[in-house]
Amino acid sequence: MRLHLLLLLALCGAGPTAAALSFSLRGTWSVRNGNGSLQLPGAVPGCVHSALFQRGLIQDSYYRFNDLNYRWVSLDNWTYSKEFKIPFEISKWQKVNLVLEGVDTVSKVLFNKVTIGETDNMFNRYSFDITNVVRDVNSIELRFRSAVLYAAQQSRAHTRYRVPPDCPPLVQKGECHVNFVRKVMVSQTVGLGPSFPTQGIWKDVRIEAYKYLSPELLHIFPIYSAREWNLEIESTFDVVSSKPVAGQVIIAIPKLQTQQTYNIELQPGKRIVELFLNVSKNITVETWWPHGHGNQTGYNMTVLFELDGGLNIEKSAKVSNFTISKVRGPLKGSKGPQATFKEPLTVLDVGTHHHGILEVTSEDHCLLLQSVVDANMNTLRVWGGGVYEQDEFYELCDELGIMVWQDFMFACALYPTDQGFLDSVRAEVAYQIKRLKSHPSIIIWSGNNENEAALMMNWYHINFTDRPAYIKDYVTLYVKNIRELVLAGDKSRPFITSSPTNGAETVAEGWVSQNPNSNYFGDVHFYDYISDCWNWKVFPKARFASEYGYQSWPSFSTLEKVSSTEDWSFNSKFSLHRQHHADGNKQMLHQAGLHFKLPQSTDPLRTFKDTIYLTQVMQAQCVKTETEFYLRSRSEIVDQQGHTMGALYWQLNDIWQAPSWASLEYGGKWKMLHYFAQNFFAPLLPVGFENENIFYIYGVSDLHSDYTMTLTVRVHTWSSLEPVCSRVTEHFVMKAGEAVCLYEEPVSELLRRCGNCTRESCVVSFYLSADHELLSPTNYHFLSSLKEAMGLCKAQITVSTGHGGGQGAVTSAVAPFVWLERFSDNGFLMTEKTRHHILLPLEPTTQE
Numbered sequence: 001m002r003l004h005l006l007l008l009l010a011l012c013g014a015g016p017t018a019a020a021l022s023f024s025l026r027g028t029w030s031v032r033n034g035n036g037s038l039q040l041p042g043a044v045p046g047c048v049h050s051a052l053f054q055r056g057l058i059q060d061s062y063y064r065f066n067d068l069n070y071r072w073v074s075l076d077n078w079t080y081s082k083e084f085k086i087p088f089e090i091s092k093w094q095k096v097n098l099v100l101e102g103v104d105t106v107s108k109v110l111f112n113k114v115t116i117g118e119t120d121n122m123f124n125r126y127s128f129d130i131t132n133v134v135r136d137v138n139s140i141e142l143r144f145r146s147a148v149l150y151a152a153q154q155s156r157a158h159t160r161y162r163v164p165p166d167c168p169p170l171v172q173k174g175e176c177h178v179n180f181v182r183k184v185m186v187s188q189t190v191g192l193g194p195s196f197p198t199q200g201i202w203k204d205v206r207i208e209a210y211k212y213l214s215p216e217l218l219h220i221f222p223i224y225s226a227r228e229w230n231l232e233i234e235s236t237f238d239v240v241s242s243k244p245v246a247g248q249v250i251i252a253i254p255k256l257q258t259q260q261t262y263n264i265e266l267q268p269g270k271r272i273v274e275l276f277l278n279v280s281k282n283i284t285v286e287t288w289w290p291h292g293h294g295n296q297t298g299y300n301m302t303v304l305f306e307l308d309g310g311l312n313i314e315k316s317a318k319v320s321n322f323t324i325s326k327v328r329g330p331l332k333g334s335k336g337p338q339a340t341f342k343e344p345l346t347v348l349d350v351g352t353h354h355h356g357i358l359e360v361t362s363e364d365h366c367l368l369l370q371s372v373v374d375a376n377m378n379t380l381r382v383w384g385g386g387v388y389e390q391d392e393f394y395e396l397c398d399e400l401g402i403m404v405w406q407d408f409m410f411a412c413a414l415y416p417t418d419q420g421f422l423d424s425v426r427a428e429v430a431y432q433i434k435r436l437k438s439h440p441s442i443i444i445w446s447g448n449n450e451n452e453a454a455l456m457m458n459w460y461h462i463n464f465t466d467r468p469a470y471i472k473d474y475v476t477l478y479v480k481n482i483r484e485l486v487l488a489g490d491k492s493r494p495f496i497t498s499s500p501t502n503g504a505e506t507v508a509e510g511w512v513s514q515n516p517n518s519n520y521f522g523d524v525h526f527y528d529y530i531s532d533c534w535n536w537k538v539f540p541k542a543r544f545a546s547e548y549g550y551q552s553w554p555s556f557s558t559l560e561k562v563s564s565t566e567d568w569s570f571n572s573k574f575s576l577h578r579q580h581h582a583d584g585n586k587q588m589l590h591q592a593g594l595h596f597k598l599p600q601s602t603d604p605l606r607t608f609k610d611t612i613y614l615t616q617v618m619q620a621q622c623v624k625t626e627t628e629f630y631l632r633s634r635s636e637i638v639d640q641q642g643h644t645m646g647a648l649y650w651q652l653n654d655i656w657q658a659p660s661w662a663s664l665e666y667g668g669k670w671k672m673l674h675y676f677a678q679n680f681f682a683p684l685l686p687v688g689f690e691n692e693n694i695f696y697i698y699g700v701s702d703l704h705s706d707y708t709m710t711l712t713v714r715v716h717t718w719s720s721l722e723p724v725c726s727r728v729t730e731h732f733v734m735k736a737g738e739a740v741c742l743y744e745e746p747v748s749e750l751l752r753r754c755g756n757c758t759r760e761s762c763v764v765s766f767y768l769s770a771d772h773e774l775l776s777p778t779n780y781h782f783l784s785s786l787k788e789a790m791g792l793c794k795a796q797i798t799v800s801t802g803h804g805g806g807q808g809a810v811t812s813a814v815a816p817f818v819w820l821e822r823f824s825d826n827g828f829l830m831t832e833k834t835r836h837h838i839l840l841p842l843e844p845t846t847q848e
């Protein structure tokens, strides 16, 4: 559901009966450092780094080695202050609050020189009562402390035992003890980006004044009963009048011809009003579908409070018919249960992982999420090392049909559980659940990223005898606090304690499994940069592959903006500096070298650009092979393993210009992997692979209906544009939501059948079609490494604009991994002289 708070009336429109007035303190504040040597204007929302940059006091923080040069910024203590006049008569209001939607992170808040509160959690929202200190002209000051120094101090104060990890590996160039402060991890860092533990006010700040009562939040939940669609409407009030406030509530969903009136009476104090709206049985409510599976239908609902004294409050929201639960049933042939999200219809969860960036615009969110759906993804995990995203992000996910796997912000670390820390976390979790639970896009809550695995696989070398104490802390934080808050605050979707985890099996083992990454249960994270990624036998036949991936470098055009000429080689100091994953650059070359000739131009810049391109080819091909393995494992159980119902590769977007697992570069440019994802996440896909020298093609369908089609298998030599042979199967019915074997042939027979083919001289391509209409992307299978390919020659490729504005490419020879800037598809294998790529709509097979 999408929520619009329409109640905070704009000043000019506020009549005498307005319940609340709000005055935003967004805009320019004054910023100064600890010893007062620097004083400058700074934007709110914003951070110290951007204020310094705007003033020209620092350069682009992402330029070359500036992340190290600007470390002093995060070690200083900054103060944000502002003086302002409130443009309405403040004394006439019964209660006045200062609301801080997001403070980063550790600060003391002074209002008119009186300390009104403190903040220590950037994921929490703070509201301080300033009724007694507010005047017409005011001063506000947020005295920040370096979060880095604060974390170190908290860690030192925790004397009973260590809470590892103390410091990240040197290669990550991050700060220590990040688990002791509730602040975005990725900026401090966990190896994904530069370390900028900044300070500032990163969301809105405002003064809220109200009479009688303050309407705070409104939530609407669908309740599913046998045949009806009912809604629970929950609104929270702070009633400040000394007498009860009574009146009527009128709830309406015009499109569903539904309206109901309720009488209410609100007693003084914090009040929650719960109302139920029953939609008539004879009205059809359309379903909210994930992207690629149907419409994202939402209905406008209005909630009008008509209260004593002429107080009118109107809120509107979008409500959707959507339900999700985890399937827990047993799985035939396996000791573990299923790991599927059950919506109205079971779909494969395909997609990737997102980590938040702080200073983003709506355009950034749009660009990012549009790229998600354009690549045929339906799921995005908001990862525990980033931030809970802004409202707008989830609203867009609701609109676009992107299912969100929402982590709580805990990742790759153990955490303290002293009372102060727990109180802060409890406030954060309760607030985030309230803020986010109305979004149909959120399908699951997850307690943390990899902390069950960290504990049970002993990443931090904890002495065996100490382990029970750490397990106790783990259970305290994620089970006794976070899980309890989720169960109390949101009954509409499942909660898992960690990822990877074993679900019910983990619970049975006391919330920590011996091997949380088991193939038989729950989800699996899998990374292996050394084994040959073209060999699918390397990959786990998991129930749900929730994390996997390979690194690549962003394109030269992206890097060029933050580097200088001497940086432009793969072994430069810069290339080493930007790589925050130990041996990452070596691993990429190793993996690429297994199947490709490494670039060896005499021109160093050419070599650098070619190496970048090759890392992208390697990444795209590796993630393709791995993803296709998971997709084709959808319907089968082999040695008790399989029935893979999810494939979420790591990761979607970059937060700076550096090598990483991302498929979108900083700025949004698609890497080759993102183009590949568009194909391998297509709703209908043929997947080719070999087992013991037999070539197989599986058909993978994530469609809702059965379709009749044929499979065409072609073999090309590298040196010719004409296929040397082509075979079309009989018509068959591709069953909805299944992965089945469509084709098998010993490789030796295939080679013999196709003239003079050898593994080195030929390549196989295949597609699904009906009546000469292409139904799937054209996929391919290499019979040998490309470095051994024979007859592959340098292709001349030209691009032309055809009739109707579409573009076409023309090649002189078979060409793999064709890359054309600003082309709608990229990284493709060209086996035909011209490339045209048209997918036509499907017609369901009529059942007879």
Ligand SMILES: *[C@@H]1O[C@H](CO)[C@@H](O)[C@H](O)[C@H]1NC(C)=O
Binding pocket: 034, 035, 075, 076, 077, 145, 146, 149
């Ligand atoms: C920042 O504040 C901390 C704690 O109050 C103090 O120890 C430190 O010296 C201060 N640093 C600067 C640069 O002012």
Ligand SMILES: *[C@@H]1O[C@H](CO)[C@@H](O)[C@H](O)[C@H]1NC(C)=O
Binding pocket: 033, 035, 036, 037, 072, 076
């Ligand atoms: C004040 O702080 C700045 C930034 O940390 C530092 O460069 C400068 O030396 C300090 N000045 C004095 C007088 O301590």
Ligand SMILES: *[C@@H]1O[C@H](CO)[C@@H](O)[C@H](O)[C@H]1NC(C)=O
Binding pocket: 223, 225, 230, 276, 277, 278
């Ligand atoms: C509305 O639905 C709720 C929940 O199913 C039920 O308890 C209640 O009796 C229903 N009310 C009416 C008027 O049908």
Ligand SMILES: *[C@@H]1O[C@H](CO)[C@@H](O)[C@H](O)[C@H]1NC(C)=O
Binding pocket: 257, 280, 282, 283
């Ligand atoms: C739905 O059915 C009820 C009787 O059960 C009837 O009174 C009502 O008019 C119907 N509503 C619509 C919109 O058809």
Ligand SMILES: *[C@@H]1O[C@H](CO)[C@@H](O)[C@H](O)[C@H]1NC(C)=O
Binding pocket: 227, 228, 229, 283, 284, 285, 286, 287, 321, 322, 344
């Ligand atoms: C809500 O969607 C589900 C799944 O598509 C459907 O079965 C149900 O009938 C819908 N509810 C109503 C009230 O139409």
Ligand SMILES: *[C@@H]1O[C@H](CO)[C@@H](O)[C@H](O)[C@H]1NC(C)=O
Binding pocket: 286, 294, 295
């Ligand atoms: C989606 O919406 C369109 C336009 O409202 C409608 O024609 C179509 O039937 C809907 N599709 C589904 C699957 O509900």
Ligand SMILES: *[C@@H]1O[C@H](CO)[C@@H](O)[C@H](O)[C@H]1NC(C)=O
Binding pocket: 300, 316
């Ligand atoms: C729903 O409400 C929004 C915002 O209030 C409005 O823009 C939109 O047109 C409404 N949609 C319908 C179908 O009434």
Ligand SMILES: *[C@@H]1O[C@H](CO)[C@@H](O)[C@H](O)[C@H]1NC(C)=O
Binding pocket: 162, 460, 461, 462, 463, 466
């Ligand atoms: C494990 O025990 C040894 C010896 O008692 C101690 O030095 C070390 O710090 C302990 N390690 C951890 C992680 O607590």
Ligand SMILES: *[C@@H]1O[C@H](CO)[C@@H](O)[C@H](O)[C@H]1NC(C)=O
Binding pocket: 754, 755, 756
């Ligand atoms: C196989 O190769 C031979 C010798 O190069 C050639 O004469 C023959 O035409 C080829 N056959 C096919 C089917 O391509």
